[in-house]
Amino acid sequence: MMQTITKPNQNFKQLQPGIAIGVPSEKDLISTRNEHLIIIVGLTGVGKTTMMNTLTKSGLNFTLLPNRRTLTTELIIPYIAAINGNKIETICRLERFKYTRQYQKQFPSGMGNILTQLQINSHTINYPLIFDFLRGQNEVNYGAKTLKKAKFVLLSAPLSVRLKRLFTRYYAFKKSQNIQNIQ
Amino acid sequence: MSFSALGIPEASSLFTFAEAQEIFTGIKTGIYQHTEVSQRLKILVEENINYDSEATKIALQAIAPQQTLLLDTTKFTPQQIAQKLLNILDIGNTNVINVCYK
Numbered sequence: 001m002m003q004t005i006t007k008p009n010q011n012f013k014q015l016q017p018g019i020a021i022g023v024p025s026e027k028d029l030i031s032t033r034n035e036h037l038i039i040i041v042g043l044t045g046v047g048k049t050t051m052m053n054t055l056t057k058s059g060l061n062f063t064l065l066p067n068r069r070t071l072t073t074e075l076i077i078p079y080i081a082a083i084n085g086n087k088i089e090t091i092c093r094l095e096r097f098k099y100t101r102q103y104q105k106q107f108p109s110g111m112g113n114i115l116t117q118l119q120i121n122s123h124t125i126n127y128p129l130i131f132d133f134l135r136g137q138n139e140v141n142y143g144a145k146t147l148k149k150a151k152f153v154l155l156s157a158p159l160s161v162r163l164k165r166l167f168t169r170y171y172a173f174k175k176s177q178n179i180q181n182i183q
Numbered sequence: 184m185s186f187s188a189l190g191i192p193e194a195s196s197l198f199t200f201a202e203a204q205e206i207f208t209g210i211k212t213g214i215y216q217h218t219e220v221s222q223r224l225k226i227l228v229e230e231n232i233n234y235d236s237e238a239t240k241i242a243l244q245a246i247a248p249q250q251t252l253l254l255d256t257t258k259f260t261p262q263q264i265a266q267k268l269l270n271i272l273d274i275g276n277t278n279v280i281n282v283c284y285k
Binding site for chain 2: 041053055058060097150151153155156157
């Protein structure tokens with residue numbers, strides 16, 4: 001029996017080609033629970049994006065599962081907003097914490113709960129499957145206990161380094177915006 | 184200058200004196216903008232409140248030690264990290280090209 005993700009009758013939803021969530025499921029879709037996932041674990045600025053870019057450029061033909069940001073936007077925020085009776089407007093990064101925190105009060109395993117309920121079409125996607133990302137003790141506890149074949153890559157860096165990386169990312173983004181504006 | 188002046192007094196407990204001074208100097212000299220430092224610090228502080236990275240590491244080491252790769256990204260290049268990931272996939276001969284952590 002498929003465990004509920006956000007609510008008992010979570011409607012089936014295609015998240016990207018070959019990857020979905022919810023019930024009733026479609027033919028050829030199987031649970032991620034018995035798959036050999038690679039799960040990235042880490043906080044903001046630890047180097048997840050750089051590592052993923054490096055892997056992409058390596059030529060490795062992998063499937064990136066819908067990432068944490070996408071799953072939060074597609075599943076968690078609408079669910080919590082509906083409970084709160086809020087309209088979903090533009091949500092800044094700090095506000096997203098409020099939504100995920102409220103979600104974790106109902107589902108302590110947070111994003112781990114959602115990851116374990118993704119369904120994949122093994123005929124149409126490339127292996128390995130990589131998920132970006134889990135964070136926090138509750139999420140990895142649940143993930144490690146539920147996804148028996150998963151491997152975890154925990155990235156870390158000191159806080160001061162992570163802050164500098166956030167600045168570098170921001171100023172690189174601003175620079176590219178300026179170049180686009182000139183063009 | 185202080186973290187309180189930036190609107191994030193909680194950050195004072197997260198950085199050493201030298202690290203804090205480096206951040207403040209960056210603002211004073213115009214390397215970083217005041218609002219950008221404030222916004223990014225708020226994200227890190229909020230994340231720090233919600234997620235304990237040390238407890239996460241301990242949990243993984245306890246539950247799935249054989250399936251866990253722990254990597255400090257200041258100790259390895261992105262290529263080395265990607266290679267280590269490829270190694271646990273048993274596809275270690277994939278070519279990893281140069282990308283630099285900023």
